[in-house]
Amino acid sequence: MNDYIALVVLAVTYIGIGVLSMSIITGKWF
Incomplete structure (x- = not known):
């Protein structure tokens, strides 16, 4: 779950x- 959150934050x-x-x-x- 932490990896997913980190990925979202990076994106x-x-x-x-x-x-x-x-x-x-x-x-x-814009």
């Missing part, structure tokens, strides 16, 4: 970083 973190990076690069917030 959310990577998505968040991706969105943040896109926002900085394009200068837009």
Whole structure:
């Protein structure tokens, strides 16, 4: 169960970083 939670946290973190990076690069917030 802990592995599943860690996987979800990692996925959310990577998505968040991706969105943040896109926002900085394009200068837009989605």
